[in-house]
Amino acid sequence: MSSGSINKDFAIDVRNLNKSFGDKHVVRDVSLQVAHGEIFGFLGPNGSGKTTSIRMMCGLLTPDSGEGTCLGYDIIKQSDEIKRHVGYMTQRFSMWEDLTIGENLDFVARMYAMPDRKQCVETTLKQLGLEERASQLAGALSGGWKQRMALAACMLHNPEVLLLDEPTAGVDPKARRDFWEELQQLAAKGISVLVSTHYMDEAERCHKLAYIFNGQLIAQGTAKEVIESQHISTFAVHGGDLAALSQELKGKPGVDQTITFGDTLHVSGKDEDTLKATLSGIAQDSRYKVQLIDTNLDDVFIHLLGTKGKQDEKANA
């Protein structure tokens, strides 16, 4: 390992990670850096390699090639140390459903050899607000509570890095908001968080983002940087029959994509002038109101998916 290229200032620093399962190349040359105290959003469609990448970062999978460190520990040779300092929350609830909440936390505390174990479990239960339900089976908890408990469990040993794999999938909006408030508090304390998600509102809360598609990182940076890097302009259209309009606009000059958000139609394209010319016809129709807006993350990611998908199709053809 050329230690010179690895920056110890980063909580996570991985370069050119590759992983194949059989003849499926799941992760290709993934490189990313997460700074201390940063919330790093990991985005991408299902099956794009998010979970595999996260598993490699915490030593659960051995990369086929590539190198990297997590808190300065080598992800290939020092996975034991990484495990002691990293909290990993699996995508699927992976606490023991036939143990009580208290037993689960106690087990985790023993695993990490926490000093003053009983106190530690009690404090966690108190913070969770689950003191009275400590003797309930974990399997009996609702989805939102399961997520909270899992987060508490992977925070129990005071890790410096949190790897969270779709922690809010299937959780109601209020629980999601609470969850993110907790994450932001943790980040403020200096804990680095790498979190994968499908929700754009969550992505917008991240300090930095990476978008992975077919195992490759295709965009990285702050939300603003990611949006600007794609150089697309977006017009919002209100009123009238948007579904019909969306169909009508497809394939017109300058129109790369149309997305409906409730009562608004986002029309985006790389070439702002051509797009403007195309839309000027519609702007004259009194039913519609057209205005230039800031491109948002949704527009960009759908754009990325579309263009990348087409490129891959061409490459395969």
Place this chain on the structure above:
Amino acid sequence: MKNEEKHALSFSFSRWWAIVLKEFIQLKRDRATLGMIVGIPIMQLFLFGYAINTDPKHLPIAIVSADQSVFTRSFISAMKNTEYFRFEDKVRDEHSAKEALTTGLVQFVITIPVDFTRKMLRGEHPNLLIEADATDPTAIGNAAAAVIALAGSVIQRDYQGAAPVLSESPPTPPYGVVLHKLYNPEGITSYNIIPGLMGIILTMTLVMMTAVAITRERERGTMENLLAMPVKPFEVISGKLIPYIFIGLIQSTIIIVAARFLFHIPFLGNITVLFTMILLFIAGNLTLGITLSSFANNQMQAMQMTMFTIMPSFLLSGFLFPFKGMPVWAQTIGSVVPLTYFTRVVRGIMLKGSGWTELWPNVWPLLLFNVVVLTIGIKFYRKTLD
């Protein structure tokens, strides 16, 4: 590297203990498994101990006698004394006897021809006809042998001197054969079955339970959580096995107690030797279970694999059918199965009072089996999710 981190690389008793505790709690909540642990040995004890008998007594028999003499009466009463037969008095003529044999009303028909006694006394060497329903050879074997032996002894006793012809023809062999049924003089089936049952029960429950216990963690996704924690694979595996060692010991104790007090099977050997061997056998089964779990992706597969490996143990180990009576290829397969050796060991200790010297030929194959399976198990145990 800090000192505490060097610590993480060595065996930690407290982490191991955490795994042990967790397994015990999970086992405690798993009513079905708990029921299986106690239920299986008790059910099998009763079924095998009370229901199965390879030396059946009181088999239905019909006598068609056309010769009423002192000899035939004495022959029949001697047959009654063997307790092998129950006489169907209603069947008396040849025709109904044939029918009774076909319908299964009787399993034997003995036909004593007209003038049998007279012809015998004249030295004409008449024949007694025994017809037996041989669709189940095990059932009739001993009884048939008893009748044949009886014929000779009854003639000797009743007609010695009175019929000098008989002592010449058929000629008596110039030697006597004395058979001592050692270790189990009465040939009681349960003496053979109950000690053998111990190995069967341990194999059935332990291989399956360990294979399932580890694949369950994988299937439920909790294995990923475990792997993400700083815990050694050895701590996980050995910790998970502890409860099953206890289970094996409980099951063995149930059988030993039942053997002693329910079936009154003699215990001639040393109990410490027996429990040492039980522990060795338990270890072999647990490692086999873990090894199977490395190849199974879910609990169902683990269960199927267990069934697949248990089958030859059941049939070829000499538990149900005599080992030496099997063809060479079957004996070869049987020699790879640990149960074969364990069954011999348990029978040896309980019925023959064997010590280490006598047991050694069956101990080293068990040791070898443990080493081989453990090596395979360690080689294939998945430390990561790869």
